[in-house]
Amino acid sequence: MIKKHFLRISIVSAILLAATFGCNQQEKEKETAEQSENVEIEMHAPDYFLLRPEVEKAYGYSHAVKIGNSIKISGAVSMDDEGNPTAVGDMEQQMKNCYADLDKILKHYGCTFDDVVVENVFTTDMPKFLEVAGYRAEIYKNHFPTGSWLGVKELALPEFLVEIELEVHKPE
Structure with a gap:
């Protein structure tokens, strides 16, 4: 037992x-x-970047957000550091100014235009944009990203003729 x-x-x-x-x-x-x-x-916590902090805070947006290997870049327009339009009436110069700002953001994240996977262009004057769109071949030397070109009625300020936004994939 x-x-x-x-x-x-x-x-x-x-x-x-x-x-x-x-x-x-x-x-x-x-x-x-x-x-x-x-x-x-x-x-993968979001990393926010402000190119022009005072302007972006006043309008309520971040110019770029990086999460993991993806970076979303808000539309760049032709403006000075105070948010005033530049190259008023000059589509080609406005486009060049947009790409100059986008290049600064890409460099901040250690990227180049080769890392861009999507480019969306918004313009209030598509025929004028098409005349100068060849400049993009100087920006995208190895390949063009996917994207859309959209004719729009207006942008944030009436002096803006073009706005370019990007999506980037940064390789590890």
Whole structure:
């Protein structure tokens, strides 16, 4: 009888020990998974960039946001550091000014125009844009990105003739 009782106690103890070990193991696995998830979230936390902080804060936008290997760049327009339109009436110079600003943002993230995967162009004068669009071959020397060219009624200010936004994939 004592042996039988001892055997029952031993079996119950073994089951409790296994259950406890299993729970501890599951907790450890859960903690490890949560730690990995936290590291992944930290690695992919948005990185915001302001090219002209005062202007962008006044209008309520960030010029670029990087998450992981992807960078979204707001439309660049031809403006000075105070937000005033530049090259008024000159489509080609406005386009060059846009690409100059976009180049600054790309360089901030260690990228070039070769890393651009999407380019969307918005213009209030498509025929005029098409006359000067060949300039893009000086920007995109190896390949052109995907994208759209859209004729629009107006941009943020009436003096803006063109706005160019980009999406970038930065290789690791």
